[in-house]
Amino acid sequence: MNPTILDALGVAAVAAPVHDLSMWGLFWQADAVVKLVMLGLVGASVWTWAIIFDKAMKLRRMKAAAAQFEERFWSGGSLDALFDEVSANPADPLSATFAAGMQEWRMASEKGLGGNSSLRTGLAQRVERVMSVTVGREMANAERYMTVLASVGSAGPFVGLFGTVWGIMRAFTNIAAQQNTSLAVVAPGIAEALFATAIGLVAAIPAVLAYNIFSSDLARFGERLDSFVTEFSAILQRHLEERG
Known part of the structure; x- marks a missing residue:
């Protein structure tokens, strides 16, 4: 082969950019905006997993203690x-x-409010109302950070898609600047862009699954609390009627 051609190929090989297509390389070679999107999604994923483990342990303890x-x-x-x-x-x-x-029952009993039918009815309603308020407060505390899971699950893929669109725009800009449409030029930029969508899905899928599971468990636990309020109110009502 002609040495001049070999020399030209050697120069081209040296001049051709070397792209690291590992996950770490895709991150470092990405545009600053895409990097920011990736870092945000990774942070959201870490926060999501922390909430998932914390919520799973709390639900397990709640169910065991309630039983x-x-x-x-x-x-x-x-x-x-x-x-x-x-x-x-x-x-x-x-x-x-x-x-x-x-506590409401004892306070009323100490004041002698169970003496007539109207006061007995008011006492029973007040006790049930106090318990219902407590149920709402306890369930609100148990449902903390559920909105984070819902937000990450719904917005994560779109945030990743934004990073992908931005990365593809940058890739086509580079193609236009180099006036080269070969796969070696196109592939790295597209891979970096799609990596943002992959991270978005990695963050969103566990969040969606955890949200659905925890929502179902919390709904059943809320129904359990409501049933207890009804049953305990009936017990107190019978006790008031016996006293009357």
């Missing part, structure tokens, strides 16, 4: 003794709801 409390509540023991035990530091929303209802 233990219900077993003691329905064992036939003294409700006053149970209240004295759990009122200082309720371990779960169910015991907190019970403590709020019993």
